[in-house]
Amino acid sequence: FTHTMATDFIQHIASVICICLENNINFETMRRTSLVDPLTGVNNRRFLEQRIEEELDRSQRTREPLSCLFLDIDFFKRINDGYGHQAGDYVLAQVAGVIKKQLRSNDVLSRYGGEEFVALLSQSDDKTAGEIAERIRLSITSLQIEYGYQPIPVTISIGAATFQPNQAIKKPVADIAVQLIQTADAALYEAKRNGRNRVENGGVAPICNSG
16 A cells, blocks of 8 residues: 555546547547538538438427428539639638528528428428528528629529428328428429529428328
């Protein structure tokens, strides 16, 4: 026995706890990083695929609607070709920031891929979703983006769809998620066919029982 034994033991335990905490922090940081798009700073598609099922499950429990917006920057390839890919990256980040500002803290915004984004609007029916989508569209249209002293005009097309819980429907949330996104995506393509820089509302997604 030595008079410093207790102190040495406490120091050893403290070192072990510090290592455990550091490992846990590093793990959580890696996990969060893997769910965030590094270019725009919003969530990525992997996060969306996890979160949409949680939101749909909550929607079914609370009997409140969940809406989905599918957003696509118009003629983005022209921006890359005309101003360069760095300018395109800058536009993506700016647009993502504007969209995020128009959403509530409990809404979910994710970069779906390329110049496409998806937003989940909790407790929002098809009318509310259309209003939010139009507000986003106007904000993007009025956005003044400059890169390398060159102004870059940007517009966006948006498709909206809504899931309305129905007690009579018993279907896995994974299947509902697919149909909800597909309905919003179809509305987005309708917006493109109708001239772009517009919102098309697909209304309530047709969620049917299989078999």
